Amino acid sequence: MESVSPNIYVYDIDATVAFYKQLGFEVAGTVPDHAGGLTFVMMTCGAVTFMFQTFHSIDGQLPIVRRENGGSLLLYIKMKGIRAYYERIKDIATVVTPLEKTFYGATEFSIEDNNQYLLTFAEDE
Structure with a gap:
């Protein structure tokens, strides 16, 4: 094993991107949703990578991911x-x-x- 990059589920991905930018993270990749917003964002800071994905994007697909923020x-x-x-x-x-x-x-x-x-x-x- 060489690294771990958690995929963190969130409700407001735009607010999450703005918050993590203040911590020094940069957007490394995105996936848009059907309405033109974002459903997934990969952010990095040095060797640390976090992936953020909306709860809405997995509706019904991963029942185990059901927690609140x-x-x-x-x-x-x-x-x-x-x-x-x-x-x-x-x-x-x-x-x-x-x-x-x-x-x-x-x-x-x-x-x-x-x-x-x-x-x-x-x-x-």
Whole structure:
């Protein structure tokens, strides 16, 4: 195995793209829906790739994907330059856990994205 790229289901894909752009992600690819909007977006930041897809686009096709926005998903993102990044985005997103040194030696902070998913950023300092 070499990487994992989660496909995260959302209701408002345009708001999600706008939010993740503020975090430094760029759009790498899109799939339009029949009405001319977007149904799928791939976004990257460094070596991290997230895919976002609308719940509506899979209506009835994947019954196991039935949760509401948010839930018990935590995306753990290892990075470099965590302190500068924290200062850059702390007022953009809801900070759940401020910058702290963990018992296992990582420096981390967690935010809530616009879909109530939890993102934890970590650096081994």
